[in-house]
Amino acid sequence: MDTLLIHILNSLLYAAVLFLIAGGLSLIYGVMHIVNLAHGNLYAFGAFVAAWAVGLLVGGATPTPVLYLVLLAGPVAAAALGAVLEPTLLRPLYKRPEEYQLLITFGLLLILEDLMRLIWGPYPLSVSALFEGMGSLTIGESIYPTYNLAVIVVGALAAAGLWAFIYRTQFGVVLRATSQNMRMAQAMGVNVNRVYVQAFTLGCFMAGLGGAIVVPQQGAVLGMGVDALILAFVVVVIGGLGSLEGALVGALMVGVVRELGITFFPEVELAVLYLMAAVVLLIRPAGLFGRA
Amino acid sequence: MEEDARAVSLLQTTQLTKYFGDTHAVDHVDFTVTEGEVLALIGSNGAGKTTLINLISGLIPVDSGAIVFQGADITRDSIHEKIARGIARSFQLVNLFDQLTTLDNLALAIFSRDGKTRKLFSLSDADRAVRDEAVSVLEQFGLAAKAGMAAGGLSQGERKLLDVAVAYALKPKLLFLDEPTSGVSTREKAPIMDIITQVVRAGGITAVIVEHDMDVVFKYCPRIVAMHQGTILADGTPDEIRNNEQVTANLLGTQHHA
Amino acid sequence: MSPVPSGIRRPLAAAGPIVLVLAILPWVVEPYQTVLLSYGLVFAIAALGFNLLLGYTGLLSFGHSAYFGVGAYAVAFTVKYLKVGSMELLLLAGILASALVAAIFGLVCVRYTRIFFGILTLALSQVLWSLAFKFFWVTGGTDGLRVPTPTLLGVSMGAGQDKMAFLAHRYYYYVLVVFVAATAVMWVIVHSPFGKALEAIRDNETRAEFVGVQVWHYRWVAFLISGVFTGLAGALWVPLNGLTTPDILHWTFSGEIVFFTVLGGFKTFAGPIVGAVVFNYLKTFAVGYTVYWQMFLGVVLVTLVLALPTGIMGMVARLAQKWSQKWKRTLAP
Numbered sequence: 060m061d062t063l064l065i066h067i068l069n070s071l072l073y074a075a076v077l078f079l080i081a082g083g084l085s086l087i088y089g090v091m092h093i094v095n096l097a098h099g100n101l102y103a104f105g106a107f108v109a110a111w112a113v114g115l116l117v118g119g120a121t122p123t124p125v126l127y128l129v130l131l132a133g134p135v136a137a138a139a140l141g142a143v144l145e146p147t148l149l150r151p152l153y154k155r156p157e158e159y160q161l162l163i164t165f166g167l168l169l170i171l172e173d174l175m176r177l178i179w180g181p182y183p184l185s186v187s188a189l190f191e192g193m194g195s196l197t198i199g200e201s202i203y204p205t206y207n208l209a210v211i212v213v214g215a216l217a218a219a220g221l222w223a224f225i226y227r228t229q230f231g232v233v234l235r236a237t238s239q240n241m242r243m244a245q246a247m248g249v250n251v252n253r254v255y256v257q258a259f260t261l262g263c264f265m266a267g268l269g270g271a272i273v274v275p276q277q278g279a280v281l282g283m284g285v286d287a288l289i290l291a292f293v294v295v296v297i298g299g300l301g302s303l304e305g306a307l308v309g310a311l312m313v314g315v316v317r318e319l320g321i322t323f324f325p326e327v328e329l330a331v332l333y334l335m336a337a338v339v340l341l342i343r344p345a346g347l348f349g350r351a
Numbered sequence: 352m353e354e355d356a357r358a359v360s361l362l363q364t365t366q367l368t369k370y371f372g373d374t375h376a377v378d379h380v381d382f383t384v385t386e387g388e389v390l391a392l393i394g395s396n397g398a399g400k401t402t403l404i405n406l407i408s409g410l411i412p413v414d415s416g417a418i419v420f421q422g423a424d425i426t427r428d429s430i431h432e433k434i435a436r437g438i439a440r441s442f443q444l445v446n447l448f449d450q451l452t453t454l455d456n457l458a459l460a461i462f463s464r465d466g467k468t469r470k471l472f473s474l475s476d477a478d479r480a481v482r483d484e485a486v487s488v489l490e491q492f493g494l495a496a497k498a499g500m501a502a503g504g505l506s507q508g509e510r511k512l513l514d515v516a517v518a519y520a521l522k523p524k525l526l527f528l529d530e531p532t533s534g535v536s537t538r539e540k541a542p543i544m545d546i547i548t549q550v551v552r553a554g555g556i557t558a559v560i561v562e563h564d565m566d567v568v569f570k571y572c573p574r575i576v577a578m579h580q581g582t583i584l585a586d587g588t589p590d591e592i593r594n595n596e597q598v599t600a601n602l603l604g605t606q607h608h609a
Numbered sequence: 610m611s612p613v614p615s616g617i618r619r620p621l622a623a624a625g626p627i628v629l630v631l632a633i634l635p636w637v638v639e640p641y642q643t644v645l646l647s648y649g650l651v652f653a654i655a656a657l658g659f660n661l662l663l664g665y666t667g668l669l670s671f672g673h674s675a676y677f678g679v680g681a682y683a684v685a686f687t688v689k690y691l692k693v694g695s696m697e698l699l700l701l702a703g704i705l706a707s708a709l710v711a712a713i714f715g716l717v718c719v720r721y722t723r724i725f726f727g728i729l730t731l732a733l734s735q736v737l738w739s740l741a742f743k744f745f746w747v748t749g750g751t752d753g754l755r756v757p758t759p760t761l762l763g764v765s766m767g768a769g770q771d772k773m774a775f776l777a778h779r780y781y782y783y784v785l786v787v788f789v790a791a792t793a794v795m796w797v798i799v800h801s802p803f804g805k806a807l808e809a810i811r812d813n814e815t816r817a818e819f820v821g822v823q824v825w826h827y828r829w830v831a832f833l834i835s836g837v838f839t840g841l842a843g844a845l846w847v848p849l850n851g852l853t854t855p856d857i858l859h860w861t862f863s864g865e866i867v868f869f870t871v872l873g874g875f876k877t878f879a880g881p882i883v884g885a886v887v888f889n890y891l892k893t894f895a896v897g898y899t900v901y902w903q904m905f906l907g908v909v910l911v912t913l914v915l916a917l918p919t920g921i922m923g924m925v926a927r928l929a930q931k932w933s934q935k936w937k938r939t940l941a942p
Contacts, residue, residue: 158669163914165864169907329739336732434821448812463821468806475802
């Protein structure tokens with residue numbers, strides 16, 4: 060039974076990180092109708108900044124709790140980057156066919172990939188001290204890293220926080236209004252440009268947060284963004300582009316399938332995920348929670 | 352002598368219905384079109400005229416009721432099947448192939464009609480027959496001078512004419528024209544309608560024309576069907592319609608001048 | 610899109626000198642340059658196939674690496690498991706395999722448009738990538754599969770012959786002939802009534818239905834042809850490269866195909882060809898010049914989208930129009 064618990068925890072762990080990335084992607088699409096192919100690289104950027112910031116400060120053997128907070132440098136940096144990118148690269152293209160966004164964000168992906176290489180070099184950054192610093196729990200006969208539980212908690216908090224933000228705040232109302240009917244919101248006096256940059260920044264913050272919390276466990280590696288993007292796509296396809304509930308459900312489903320896959324059919328695990336996305340697109344193209 | 356002057360019914364809808372949510376866009380409509388006639392379909396916005404055409408032409412699915420064309424039930428036919436049977440339509444908001452030339456817009460309709468769009472290995476420009484027919488249609492519609500211009504660059508009046516011409520090029524038996532003069536300046540309306548009605552009559556095509564401009568309607572259409580809130584309010588000659596109280600109350604208002 | 614030139618005379622007049630130059634190239638430049646250009650021509654065939662969907666049918670596929678890769682792996686498998694050495698048979702294998710995959714993927718993909726089409730094509734190509742990656746005992750995994758030089762029209766390279774010379778001469782001419790043939794075939798296809806139907810679908814899907822063109826059916830055929838051209842390119846590429854790896858199935862390679870088509874200009878026939886050849890030089894230069902070649906290419910792409918969306922050929926067309934107007938003005942009184 061404890062192996063079952065461990066599988067569940069691993070699925071939740073994976074889902075937590077995926078939700079942050081995919082949720083950000085979905086939020087951006089929901090409000091702005093943009094698919095950002097470079098979104099995965101914002102996740103990676105958050106990971107690198109977090110690892111670098113912690114690396115600057117970590118001294119002794121046992122990391123203090125404050126050090127974990129330094130990880131937040133990742134999402135903050137990703138958000139800042141997003142706030143710069145939206146008005147410069149994306150805003151000029153809103154009036155053009157959406158294919159151009161795919162093209163420009165693909166170019167952005169290439170730039171960011173090498174930007175991270177330029178700044179931090181070709182080798183991975185790791186902050187395993189933070190990972191080990193939390194110790195481990197005994198579950199039945201196995202040991203499970205406490206850090207993983209922390210990640211799950213952060214993911215859950217982020218989901219709850221995001222939900223509250225979007226459904227319980229004034230800003231959330233404006234966000235939802237703009238996403239449902241941009242022209243009407245504009246006619247009612249909403250500064251759509253500002254909402255767009257705010258939504259984009261929030262989406263990048265989420266991606267960066269995903270990168271930051273995963274860094275103690277995996278380190279920051281070049282190429283992690285590109286890999287993450289595809290999985291994020293699978294999640295939003297399943298859950299529905301533009302839906303946060305969909306991102307949550309999709310992330311959970313992908314987390315479970317991946318965990319099962321790694322355990323029982325590792326060769327086709329990735330293929331199964333992509334096929335799952337293709338099947339959902341066939342049966343319900345808008346995704347489980349999406350609107351067409 | 353009682354000659355069998357019974358007109359041939361080309362199209363017949365029976366209790367045709369379409370709901371959008373709770374609204375009856377088209378509410379149990381019985382509508383008949385006789386072969387060879389030119390009729391106007393009038394009504395205020397939201398009366399159901401365009402929805403009726405969309406149902407008959409196959410753009411949207413029918414909720415209940417039936418559509419019979421030349422004796423065959425076409426209620427569930429696809430757009431392609433209806434085109435093949437000889438039903439064509441033009442669009443209120445112009446629908447053209449903007450990056451193709453005016454000539455190519457027409458040529459495509461002809462290629463499609465003749466089943467030639469399956470041809471991958473012959474050059475479209477080499478087909479003299481299609482090209483000549485396309486040019487002749489353009490001449491009929493007064494667009495020959497603009498043959499080589501991209502459709503996106505034509506004036507609004509020219510675009511409306513081309514929109515109709517493309518449908519006409521399919522050599523349909525029944526042609527639906529959805530507001531062929533909308534968005535066009537007043538002085539252009541009569542010339543456009545002259546061309547359209549001339550072409551339609553010369554081709555023996557049965558036409559249903561949706562129009563808001565009552566001057567155009569009274570001048571060109573011997574039969575007028577008035578719709579209101581999804582049902583047919585009145586159906587008759589221009590005089591009958593003009594004198595129909597319900598119609599004047601609901602539709603004509605004070606904008607009509609004799 | 611500029612009006613179609615009536616007849617074949619004008620394009621032949623334009624293409625003739627170019628083909629001539631390409632034909633004498635191996636005699637005037639060093640082998641390395643010829644081989645480099647071979648890669649460019651191979652990618653040009655892939656781009657022609659890709660642009661049938663983008664420029665002519667209005668569908669942006671982010672999964673064309675699938676067909677290139679299938680063509681390449683079909684060649685590799687045919688060599689390794691069926692012990693076939695004839696290039697003609699290998700090309701046939703590549704064409705058949707990519708046709709099959711394109712037919713199946715096409716059935717799935719053409720019911721959707723725009724973003725969903727793009728994502729679906731991407732996801733499906735990633736399925737193939739992950740299979741090539743994971744089933745390493747069949748595909749060679751990341752090490753890939755080596756492919757020895759095949760026989761061209763029955764004639765093999767010859768023992769002791771320099772491979773570079775072979776590639777720069779005999780294989781180059783083989784690629785050139787296939788390239789010219791493929792270009793001619795695609796040219797006819799896009800100027801056929803079928804091609805016009807595709808353009809109509811691109812411009813106005815609804816109206817296309819209403820002139821009797823069954824949209825999804827035509828899209829599927831376009832998808833199939835597109836996949837076959839790209840698969841042919843993949844098959845031609847393998848002996849040139851000597852090796853095939855999962856990289857060419859990865860979606861980032863699909864991105865490159867999109868990139869070079871847009872670079873050349875997807876609204877013209879010749880754009881993709883120009884773009885593929887230029888991109889090949891650009892990338893080779895960038896890779897040799899800096900380790901940050903991805904950033905270099907990324908900047909090029911971003912600049913392209915912001916400043917020059919019609920690509921190189923679009924700019925050429927605009928300049929030509931400006932010059933012809935200036936010329937007409939100086940001629941007119």
